[in-house]
Amino acid sequence: MAKIVIVEDDVYLREELESILEKEGYSVESISSFDSPLEDIISASPSLIILDLNLPNLSGFQICRYLKARGIGPILVLTSRNQLRDELHALELGADDYLTKPCHPKRLIARIQKLQHLYANMHILLDAGDFQLDEKANVLYVGKNSISLSENEGMIMKSLVKAVPSVVKKEELFNQLWGSSEYVDENILQVNMTRLRKTLDEVGLSNRIKTVRGIGYQLIGGSYQ
Amino acid sequence: MAKIVIVEDDVYLREELESILEKEGYSVESISSFDSPLEDIISASPSLIILDLNLPNLSGFQICRYLKARGIGPILVLTSRNQLRDELHALELGADDYLTKPCHPKRLIARIQKLQHLYANMHILLDAGDFQLDEKANVLYVGKNSISLSENEGMIMKSLVKAVPSVVKKEELFNQLWGSSEYVDENILQVNMTRLRKTLDEVGLSNRIKTVRGIGYQLIGGSYQ
DNA sequence: ATTAACTCTTACAGTTGTTGTAAGGTTAGA
DNA sequence: TCTAACCTTACAACAACTGTAAGAGTTAAT
Known part of the structure:
Protein backbone atom coordinates (compact mmCIF):
# COMPACT_ATOMS: atom_id res chain seq x y z
CA MET A 1 0.00 0.00 0.00
CA ALA A 2 1.03 3.58 -0.50
CA LYS A 3 3.30 5.02 2.14
CA ILE A 4 2.72 8.46 3.62
CA VAL A 5 5.33 10.29 5.63
CA ILE A 6 4.20 12.74 8.31
CA VAL A 7 6.59 15.47 9.37
CA GLU A 8 5.09 16.81 12.57
CA ASP A 9 6.50 17.46 16.05
CA ASP A 10 3.25 17.62 18.00
CA VAL A 11 2.89 14.09 19.31
CA TYR A 12 -0.83 14.25 19.90
CA LEU A 13 -1.63 15.57 16.44
CA ARG A 14 0.74 13.09 14.88
CA GLU A 15 -0.99 10.14 16.43
CA GLU A 16 -4.36 11.43 15.39
CA LEU A 17 -3.16 11.74 11.82
CA GLU A 18 -1.62 8.29 11.87
CA SER A 19 -4.88 6.84 13.05
CA ILE A 20 -6.89 8.55 10.33
CA LEU A 21 -4.53 7.52 7.56
CA GLU A 22 -4.08 3.96 8.73
CA LYS A 23 -7.83 3.50 8.88
CA GLU A 24 -7.82 4.53 5.23
CA GLY A 25 -5.31 1.82 4.43
CA TYR A 26 -2.15 3.85 4.13
CA SER A 27 1.12 2.80 5.65
CA VAL A 28 2.36 5.70 7.70
CA GLU A 29 5.79 6.76 8.89
CA SER A 30 6.23 9.71 11.19
CA ILE A 31 9.31 11.82 11.31
CA SER A 32 10.13 14.63 13.69
CA SER A 33 12.40 17.54 12.96
CA PHE A 34 14.76 16.46 15.74
CA ASP A 35 16.05 13.53 13.75
CA SER A 36 17.62 14.03 10.36
CA PRO A 37 14.32 14.65 8.60
CA LEU A 38 15.56 15.26 5.08
CA GLU A 39 17.51 12.03 4.79
CA ASP A 40 14.78 10.11 6.59
CA ILE A 41 12.10 11.32 4.21
CA ILE A 42 14.14 10.42 1.17
CA SER A 43 15.04 6.99 2.44
CA ALA A 44 11.37 6.29 3.22
CA SER A 45 10.55 7.06 -0.45
CA PRO A 46 6.96 7.99 0.35
CA SER A 47 4.18 8.48 -2.14
CA LEU A 48 3.09 11.60 -0.27
CA ILE A 49 4.43 13.85 2.46
CA ILE A 50 2.29 15.65 5.01
CA LEU A 51 4.29 18.56 6.30
CA ASP A 52 3.80 20.87 9.24
CA LEU A 53 5.35 24.30 8.99
CA ASN A 54 5.91 24.94 12.69
CA LEU A 55 8.94 22.81 13.28
CA PRO A 56 11.32 24.02 15.97
CA ASN A 57 14.47 22.69 14.37
CA LEU A 58 14.03 23.28 10.67
CA SER A 59 11.75 25.43 8.60
CA GLY A 60 9.00 23.61 6.79
CA PHE A 61 9.66 25.94 3.89
CA GLN A 62 13.23 24.69 3.64
CA ILE A 63 11.99 21.12 3.58
CA CYS A 64 9.61 22.01 0.77
CA ARG A 65 12.33 23.41 -1.39
CA TYR A 66 14.74 20.63 -0.63
CA LEU A 67 12.29 17.87 -1.50
CA LYS A 68 10.96 19.55 -4.62
CA ALA A 69 14.40 19.96 -6.09
CA ARG A 70 14.88 16.22 -5.70
CA GLY A 71 11.59 15.37 -7.32
CA ILE A 72 10.08 14.04 -4.12
CA GLY A 73 6.43 14.60 -3.54
CA PRO A 74 3.61 15.35 -3.56
CA ILE A 75 3.83 17.61 -0.53
CA LEU A 76 0.70 18.48 1.37
CA VAL A 77 1.21 21.23 3.93
CA LEU A 78 -1.05 20.87 6.96
CA THR A 79 -0.54 23.67 9.42
CA SER A 80 -2.18 25.93 11.93
CA ARG A 81 -0.70 28.93 10.21
CA ASN A 82 -3.66 30.44 8.45
CA GLN A 83 -2.00 33.54 7.07
CA LEU A 84 -2.26 34.01 3.33
CA ARG A 85 1.40 34.86 3.01
CA ASP A 86 2.40 31.51 4.48
CA GLU A 87 0.22 29.69 2.00
CA LEU A 88 1.59 31.67 -0.93
CA HIS A 89 5.11 31.07 0.22
CA ALA A 90 4.62 27.36 0.67
CA LEU A 91 2.96 26.94 -2.71
CA GLU A 92 5.72 28.89 -4.36
CA LEU A 93 8.43 26.75 -2.80
CA GLY A 94 6.84 23.56 -4.03
CA ALA A 95 4.00 22.53 -1.75
CA ASP A 96 1.22 20.99 -3.79
CA ASP A 97 -1.64 21.72 -1.44
CA TYR A 98 -2.08 23.75 1.71
CA LEU A 99 -4.63 22.88 4.36
CA THR A 100 -5.11 24.63 7.67
CA LYS A 101 -5.84 22.95 10.98
CA PRO A 102 -8.32 21.98 12.05
CA CYS A 103 -9.04 19.98 8.93
CA HIS A 104 -11.85 17.52 8.53
CA PRO A 105 -10.49 14.00 7.98
CA LYS A 106 -12.59 13.54 4.87
CA ARG A 107 -11.22 16.69 3.33
CA LEU A 108 -7.70 15.57 4.13
CA ILE A 109 -8.25 12.17 2.56
CA ALA A 110 -9.89 13.69 -0.51
CA ARG A 111 -7.00 16.07 -1.03
CA ILE A 112 -4.47 13.28 -0.54
CA GLN A 113 -6.19 11.14 -3.12
CA LYS A 114 -6.37 14.02 -5.56
CA LEU A 115 -2.65 14.71 -5.25
CA GLN A 116 -1.71 11.07 -5.61
CA HIS A 117 -3.85 10.78 -8.69
CA LEU A 118 -2.29 13.86 -10.23
CA TYR A 119 1.21 12.63 -9.46
CA ALA A 120 0.58 9.19 -10.90
CA ASN A 121 0.41 10.70 -14.37
CA MET A 122 3.08 13.27 -13.86
CA HIS A 123 6.56 13.42 -15.14
CA ILE A 124 8.42 14.86 -12.23
CA LEU A 125 11.03 17.38 -13.06
CA MET B 1 -0.47 33.90 -23.19
CA ALA B 2 -2.35 31.20 -21.42
CA LYS B 3 -6.10 31.22 -21.85
CA ILE B 4 -8.45 30.76 -18.93
CA VAL B 5 -12.13 30.01 -19.36
CA ILE B 6 -14.55 31.19 -16.69
CA VAL B 7 -17.87 29.40 -16.35
CA GLU B 8 -19.92 31.71 -14.18
CA ASP B 9 -23.38 33.19 -14.52
CA ASP B 10 -23.11 36.02 -12.04
CA VAL B 11 -22.20 38.98 -14.23
CA TYR B 12 -20.69 41.06 -11.49
CA LEU B 13 -18.45 38.32 -10.17
CA ARG B 14 -17.47 37.34 -13.65
CA GLU B 15 -16.24 40.81 -14.47
CA GLU B 16 -14.32 40.99 -11.26
CA LEU B 17 -12.61 37.70 -12.07
CA GLU B 18 -11.83 38.81 -15.59
CA SER B 19 -10.25 41.95 -14.28
CA ILE B 20 -8.07 40.08 -11.80
CA LEU B 21 -6.91 37.54 -14.32
CA GLU B 22 -6.27 39.99 -17.11
CA LYS B 23 -4.16 42.11 -14.81
CA GLU B 24 -2.12 38.99 -14.26
CA GLY B 25 -1.61 38.64 -18.00
CA TYR B 26 -4.04 35.84 -18.78
CA SER B 27 -6.35 35.93 -21.75
CA VAL B 28 -9.83 35.28 -20.43
CA GLU B 29 -12.97 33.94 -22.03
CA SER B 30 -16.23 33.85 -20.11
CA ILE B 31 -18.94 31.36 -20.76
CA SER B 32 -22.38 31.21 -19.21
CA SER B 33 -24.43 28.11 -18.76
CA PHE B 34 -27.12 29.51 -21.06
CA ASP B 35 -24.98 29.01 -24.13
CA SER B 36 -23.66 25.60 -25.06
CA PRO B 37 -20.98 25.55 -22.39
CA LEU B 38 -19.48 22.14 -23.00
CA GLU B 39 -18.76 22.67 -26.67
CA ASP B 40 -17.66 26.23 -26.04
CA ILE B 41 -15.16 25.19 -23.42
CA ILE B 42 -13.65 22.52 -25.64
CA SER B 43 -13.40 24.79 -28.66
CA ALA B 44 -11.71 27.45 -26.55
CA SER B 45 -9.05 24.86 -25.61
CA PRO B 46 -8.18 26.65 -22.40
CA SER B 47 -5.18 25.96 -20.22
CA LEU B 48 -7.41 26.17 -17.15
CA ILE B 49 -11.12 26.31 -16.35
CA ILE B 50 -12.60 28.24 -13.45
CA LEU B 51 -15.94 26.72 -12.70
CA ASP B 52 -18.82 27.87 -10.57
CA LEU B 53 -21.10 25.19 -9.19
CA ASN B 54 -24.28 27.23 -8.93
CA LEU B 55 -25.31 27.32 -12.55
CA PRO B 56 -29.05 27.47 -13.19
CA ASN B 57 -29.00 25.50 -16.43
CA LEU B 58 -26.45 22.80 -15.90
CA SER B 59 -24.79 21.30 -12.88
CA GLY B 60 -21.20 22.23 -12.36
CA PHE B 61 -20.64 18.65 -11.29
CA GLN B 62 -21.79 17.43 -14.68
CA ILE B 63 -19.38 19.80 -16.39
CA CYS B 64 -16.57 18.45 -14.24
CA ARG B 65 -17.23 14.91 -15.21
CA TYR B 66 -17.70 15.70 -18.87
CA LEU B 67 -14.43 17.59 -19.16
CA LYS B 68 -12.39 15.09 -17.18
CA ALA B 69 -13.44 12.17 -19.35
CA ARG B 70 -12.08 14.06 -22.33
CA GLY B 71 -8.79 14.89 -20.69
CA ILE B 72 -9.55 18.60 -20.49
CA GLY B 73 -8.34 20.55 -17.52
CA PRO B 74 -7.21 21.59 -15.03
CA ILE B 75 -10.50 22.53 -13.41
CA LEU B 76 -10.56 24.93 -10.50
CA VAL B 77 -13.91 25.12 -8.78
CA LEU B 78 -14.65 28.53 -7.30
CA THR B 79 -17.96 28.62 -5.52
CA SER B 80 -19.90 30.04 -2.62
CA ARG B 81 -20.90 26.55 -1.57
CA ASN B 82 -18.77 25.91 1.47
CA GLN B 83 -20.17 22.55 2.44
CA LEU B 84 -17.68 19.76 2.76
CA ARG B 85 -19.82 17.34 0.79
CA ASP B 86 -19.81 19.66 -2.21
CA GLU B 87 -16.05 19.84 -2.12
CA LEU B 88 -15.67 16.10 -1.82
CA HIS B 89 -18.09 15.54 -4.66
CA ALA B 90 -16.38 18.02 -6.95
CA LEU B 91 -12.93 16.61 -6.25
CA GLU B 92 -14.18 13.11 -6.88
CA LEU B 93 -15.72 14.04 -10.23
CA GLY B 94 -12.50 15.53 -11.47
CA ALA B 95 -12.08 19.05 -10.10
CA ASP B 96 -8.43 19.69 -9.37
CA ASP B 97 -8.88 22.37 -6.73
CA TYR B 98 -11.79 23.79 -4.79
CA LEU B 99 -11.86 27.34 -3.48
CA THR B 100 -14.73 29.04 -1.72
CA LYS B 101 -15.84 32.60 -2.23
CA PRO B 102 -14.82 35.05 -1.12
CA CYS B 103 -11.31 34.19 -2.22
CA HIS B 104 -8.36 36.52 -2.02
CA PRO B 105 -7.06 37.30 -5.52
CA LYS B 106 -3.55 36.32 -4.56
CA ARG B 107 -4.68 32.95 -3.33
CA LEU B 108 -6.62 32.41 -6.55
CA ILE B 109 -3.62 33.32 -8.68
CA ALA B 110 -1.31 31.12 -6.62
CA ARG B 111 -3.64 28.15 -6.96
CA ILE B 112 -4.02 28.75 -10.69
CA GLN B 113 -0.29 28.81 -11.14
CA LYS B 114 0.13 25.68 -9.10
CA LEU B 115 -2.40 23.79 -11.18
CA GLN B 116 -0.96 24.98 -14.45
CA HIS B 117 2.47 23.95 -13.30
CA LEU B 118 1.25 20.52 -12.32
CA TYR B 119 -0.56 20.04 -15.61
CA ALA B 120 2.36 21.23 -17.67
CA ASN B 121 4.31 18.22 -16.44
CA MET B 122 1.47 15.78 -16.74
CA HIS B 123 1.10 13.17 -19.35
CA ILE B 124 -2.58 12.96 -20.04
CA LEU B 125 -3.71 9.49 -20.90
C1' DA C 1 61.07 20.31 -13.97
C1' DT C 2 59.88 15.49 -13.88
C1' DT C 3 56.96 11.82 -13.49
C1' DA C 4 53.20 8.83 -12.72
C1' DA C 5 48.54 8.61 -11.98
C1' DC C 6 44.46 10.30 -13.44
C1' DT C 7 41.41 12.20 -16.83
C1' DC C 8 39.82 13.60 -21.46
C1' DT C 9 39.01 13.20 -26.35
C1' DT C 10 38.33 11.16 -30.69
C1' DA C 11 37.50 7.65 -34.04
C1' DC C 12 35.62 3.27 -35.02
C1' DA C 13 32.54 -0.54 -35.26
C1' DG C 14 28.73 -3.31 -33.54
C1' DT C 15 23.95 -3.23 -32.26
C1' DT C 16 19.31 -1.89 -32.26
C1' DG C 17 15.16 0.33 -33.72
C1' DT C 18 12.64 2.77 -37.27
C1' DT C 19 11.33 3.65 -41.73
C1' DG C 20 10.15 3.40 -46.76
C1' DT C 21 10.30 0.35 -50.88
C1' DA C 22 9.25 -3.54 -53.43
C1' DA C 23 7.19 -7.69 -54.60
C1' DG C 24 3.88 -10.96 -54.14
C1' DG C 25 -0.09 -13.04 -51.63
C1' DT C 26 -4.96 -12.73 -49.77
C1' DT C 27 -9.69 -11.16 -49.35
C1' DA C 28 -14.19 -9.16 -50.25
C1' DG C 29 -17.84 -8.34 -53.14
C1' DA C 30 -20.10 -7.96 -57.59
C1' DT D 1 -14.62 -15.85 -61.24
C1' DC D 2 -12.47 -11.54 -61.50
C1' DT D 3 -10.63 -7.34 -59.82
C1' DA D 4 -9.77 -3.63 -56.78
C1' DA D 5 -8.57 -3.22 -52.28
C1' DC D 6 -5.94 -4.80 -48.73
C1' DC D 7 -2.22 -7.54 -46.22
C1' DT D 8 2.27 -9.49 -45.38
C1' DT D 9 7.05 -10.17 -45.63
C1' DA D 10 11.74 -9.26 -46.73
C1' DC D 11 15.14 -5.97 -47.63
C1' DA D 12 18.08 -2.03 -47.29
C1' DA D 13 19.01 2.60 -45.76
C1' DC D 14 19.40 5.42 -41.92
C1' DA D 15 19.97 7.23 -37.35
C1' DA D 16 20.85 6.78 -32.49
C1' DC D 17 23.31 4.65 -28.93
C1' DT D 18 26.96 2.20 -26.97
C1' DG D 19 31.48 0.08 -25.72
C1' DT D 20 36.39 -0.39 -27.19
C1' DA D 21 40.75 1.28 -28.17
C1' DA D 22 44.45 4.35 -28.62
C1' DG D 23 46.54 8.40 -27.71
C1' DA D 24 46.64 13.10 -25.79
C1' DG D 25 46.15 16.26 -21.98
C1' DT D 26 46.23 17.51 -17.01
C1' DT D 27 47.31 17.45 -12.17
C1' DA D 28 49.90 17.18 -8.05
C1' DA D 29 53.60 15.48 -5.49
C1' DT D 30 58.45 14.90 -5.47
Missing part, protein backbone atom coordinates in the same frame (compact mmCIF):
# COMPACT_ATOMS: atom_id res chain seq x y z
CA LEU A 126 14.21 17.42 -11.05
CA ASP A 127 14.99 21.06 -10.56
CA ALA A 128 18.55 22.30 -10.69
CA GLY A 129 17.62 25.95 -10.69
CA ASP A 130 18.35 27.05 -14.22
CA PHE A 131 17.38 23.78 -15.83
CA GLN A 132 15.04 20.87 -15.18
CA LEU A 133 15.35 17.17 -15.85
CA ASP A 134 12.46 14.89 -16.70
CA GLU A 135 13.89 11.66 -15.37
CA LYS A 136 11.20 9.47 -16.86
CA ALA A 137 11.50 10.79 -20.39
CA ASN A 138 15.16 11.78 -20.13
CA VAL A 139 14.46 15.25 -21.40
CA LEU A 140 16.35 18.31 -20.26
CA TYR A 141 14.57 21.65 -20.18
CA VAL A 142 16.67 24.78 -20.34
CA GLY A 143 14.65 27.95 -20.53
CA LYS A 144 12.46 27.52 -23.58
CA ASN A 145 14.65 24.85 -25.10
CA SER A 146 14.69 21.18 -24.44
CA ILE A 147 16.93 18.35 -25.46
CA SER A 148 16.51 14.64 -25.28
CA LEU A 149 19.17 12.68 -23.44
CA SER A 150 20.20 9.11 -24.06
CA GLU A 151 19.61 6.50 -21.39
CA ASN A 152 23.18 6.74 -20.10
CA GLU A 153 23.23 10.51 -20.15
CA GLY A 154 19.94 10.62 -18.30
CA MET A 155 21.11 8.24 -15.59
CA ILE A 156 24.27 10.18 -14.94
CA MET A 157 22.47 13.50 -14.98
CA LYS A 158 19.87 12.18 -12.57
CA SER A 159 22.50 11.15 -10.08
CA LEU A 160 24.32 14.45 -10.34
CA VAL A 161 21.20 16.55 -9.95
CA LYS A 162 19.90 14.57 -7.00
CA ALA A 163 23.23 14.85 -5.24
CA VAL A 164 23.64 18.60 -5.67
CA PRO A 165 25.68 20.17 -4.21
CA SER A 166 27.61 17.04 -3.22
CA VAL A 167 30.11 15.12 -5.24
CA VAL A 168 28.99 11.83 -6.73
CA LYS A 169 31.65 9.13 -6.39
CA LYS A 170 32.75 7.64 -9.67
CA GLU A 171 32.41 4.13 -8.28
CA GLU A 172 28.82 4.94 -7.47
CA LEU A 173 28.10 6.07 -11.00
CA PHE A 174 29.94 3.12 -12.44
CA ASN A 175 28.03 0.63 -10.34
CA GLN A 176 24.74 2.25 -11.13
CA LEU A 177 25.25 2.04 -14.88
CA TRP A 178 27.54 -0.91 -15.44
CA GLY A 179 27.50 -2.68 -12.08
CA SER A 180 25.75 -5.71 -13.47
CA SER A 181 27.78 -5.94 -16.64
CA GLU A 182 30.21 -8.76 -17.28
CA TYR A 183 33.17 -6.62 -18.21
CA VAL A 184 33.42 -3.11 -19.50
CA ASP A 185 36.33 -0.96 -20.40
CA GLU A 186 37.61 1.03 -17.45
CA ASN A 187 37.24 4.39 -19.14
CA ILE A 188 33.58 3.87 -20.02
CA LEU A 189 32.48 6.41 -17.45
CA GLN A 190 34.88 9.02 -18.77
CA VAL A 191 33.63 8.52 -22.30
CA ASN A 192 30.07 8.96 -21.19
CA MET A 193 30.94 12.03 -19.15
CA THR A 194 32.46 13.56 -22.25
CA ARG A 195 29.31 12.78 -24.20
CA LEU A 196 27.08 14.24 -21.53
CA ARG A 197 29.18 17.38 -21.32
CA LYS A 198 29.00 17.80 -25.07
CA THR A 199 25.23 17.41 -24.97
CA LEU A 200 25.00 19.98 -22.18
CA ASP A 201 27.14 22.35 -24.23
CA GLU A 202 24.55 22.20 -27.01
CA VAL A 203 21.93 23.77 -24.77
CA GLY A 204 24.21 26.35 -23.22
CA LEU A 205 25.06 24.44 -20.06
CA SER A 206 28.83 24.56 -20.35
CA ASN A 207 31.28 23.71 -17.61
CA ARG A 208 28.59 22.52 -15.28
CA ILE A 209 30.10 19.15 -14.45
CA LYS A 210 33.21 19.48 -12.39
CA THR A 211 35.70 16.67 -12.05
CA VAL A 212 36.82 16.06 -8.49
CA ARG A 213 40.08 14.29 -9.04
CA GLY A 214 40.23 10.87 -7.47
CA ILE A 215 36.69 11.11 -6.14
CA GLY A 216 34.06 11.70 -8.77
CA TYR A 217 31.93 14.37 -10.40
CA GLN A 218 29.88 17.28 -9.19
CA LEU A 219 27.18 19.40 -10.74
CA ILE A 220 27.91 23.06 -10.18
CA GLY A 221 26.09 26.33 -10.67
CA GLY A 222 22.35 26.76 -10.72
CA SER A 223 20.47 28.17 -7.78
CA TYR A 224 22.27 26.21 -5.12
CA GLN A 225 25.68 27.71 -5.14
CA LEU B 126 -6.22 8.97 -23.66
CA ASP B 127 -8.58 6.41 -22.28
CA ALA B 128 -9.97 3.70 -24.51
CA GLY B 129 -11.52 1.71 -21.70
CA ASP B 130 -9.29 -1.33 -21.42
CA PHE B 131 -6.11 0.44 -22.37
CA GLN B 132 -4.64 3.91 -22.15
CA LEU B 133 -2.39 5.83 -24.49
CA ASP B 134 0.19 8.32 -23.35
CA GLU B 135 0.29 10.43 -26.46
CA LYS B 136 3.29 12.45 -25.39
CA ALA B 137 5.53 9.48 -24.66
CA ASN B 138 3.89 7.08 -27.14
CA VAL B 139 3.42 4.47 -24.48
CA LEU B 140 0.50 2.12 -24.34
CA TYR B 141 -0.72 0.86 -20.98
CA VAL B 142 -2.66 -2.39 -20.90
CA GLY B 143 -3.48 -3.55 -17.43
CA LYS B 144 -0.16 -3.81 -15.67
CA ASN B 145 1.80 -4.03 -18.89
CA SER B 146 3.01 -1.24 -21.05
CA ILE B 147 4.66 -1.08 -24.43
CA SER B 148 6.44 1.67 -26.21
CA LEU B 149 5.18 2.60 -29.65
CA SER B 150 7.20 4.06 -32.47
CA GLU B 151 6.44 7.56 -33.67
CA ASN B 152 4.30 6.30 -36.56
CA GLU B 153 2.47 3.77 -34.46
CA GLY B 154 1.74 6.39 -31.84
CA MET B 155 0.35 8.87 -34.36
CA ILE B 156 -1.98 6.30 -35.88
CA MET B 157 -3.09 5.03 -32.51
CA LYS B 158 -3.78 8.54 -31.30
CA SER B 159 -6.05 9.25 -34.25
CA LEU B 160 -7.91 6.00 -33.82
CA VAL B 161 -8.44 6.43 -30.08
CA LYS B 162 -9.59 10.02 -30.37
CA ALA B 163 -12.07 9.08 -33.07
CA VAL B 164 -13.63 6.16 -31.21
CA PRO B 165 -16.16 4.86 -32.10
CA SER B 166 -15.98 6.49 -35.54
CA VAL B 167 -14.02 5.35 -38.55
CA VAL B 168 -10.88 7.30 -39.40
CA LYS B 169 -10.54 7.89 -43.14
CA LYS B 170 -7.38 6.51 -44.66
CA GLU B 171 -6.73 9.77 -46.49
CA GLU B 172 -6.83 11.53 -43.15
CA LEU B 173 -4.26 9.21 -41.65
CA PHE B 174 -2.11 9.43 -44.74
CA ASN B 175 -2.13 13.22 -44.75
CA GLN B 176 -1.38 13.38 -41.08
CA LEU B 177 1.70 11.21 -41.32
CA TRP B 178 3.02 11.68 -44.83
CA GLY B 179 1.11 14.71 -46.07
CA SER B 180 4.20 16.86 -46.24
CA SER B 181 6.42 14.22 -47.81
CA GLU B 182 7.74 14.47 -51.34
CA TYR B 183 6.68 11.04 -52.47
CA VAL B 184 5.94 7.89 -50.60
CA ASP B 185 4.87 4.47 -51.69
CA GLU B 186 1.12 4.12 -51.81
CA ASN B 187 0.98 1.18 -49.48
CA ILE B 188 2.91 2.89 -46.70
CA LEU B 189 -0.19 3.21 -44.55
CA GLN B 190 -0.99 -0.48 -44.93
CA VAL B 191 2.52 -1.43 -43.94
CA ASN B 192 2.31 0.71 -40.85
CA MET B 193 -1.11 -0.64 -39.98
CA THR B 194 0.34 -4.14 -40.10
CA ARG B 195 3.15 -3.06 -37.82
CA LEU B 196 0.79 -1.42 -35.37
CA ARG B 197 -1.47 -4.46 -35.31
CA LYS B 198 1.50 -6.70 -34.64
CA THR B 199 2.58 -4.46 -31.77
CA LEU B 200 -0.93 -4.51 -30.33
CA ASP B 201 -0.93 -8.29 -30.57
CA GLU B 202 2.11 -8.39 -28.34
CA VAL B 203 0.18 -6.85 -25.46
CA GLY B 204 -2.96 -8.86 -25.97
CA LEU B 205 -4.88 -6.31 -28.00
CA SER B 206 -5.69 -8.49 -30.98
CA ASN B 207 -8.21 -7.69 -33.68
CA ARG B 208 -8.85 -4.24 -32.32
CA ILE B 209 -8.30 -2.34 -35.55
CA LYS B 210 -10.98 -3.04 -38.06
CA THR B 211 -10.56 -2.28 -41.74
CA VAL B 212 -13.52 -0.52 -43.28
CA ARG B 213 -13.04 -1.34 -46.90
CA GLY B 214 -12.77 1.71 -49.10
CA ILE B 215 -13.04 4.12 -46.17
CA GLY B 216 -10.44 3.65 -43.47
CA TYR B 217 -9.84 2.09 -40.09
CA GLN B 218 -11.71 1.88 -36.83
CA LEU B 219 -10.75 1.03 -33.29
CA ILE B 220 -13.19 -1.44 -31.82
CA GLY B 221 -13.89 -2.92 -28.42
CA GLY B 222 -13.04 -1.29 -25.12
CA SER B 223 -15.65 0.36 -22.97
CA TYR B 224 -17.37 2.26 -25.73
CA GLN B 225 -18.98 -0.50 -27.68
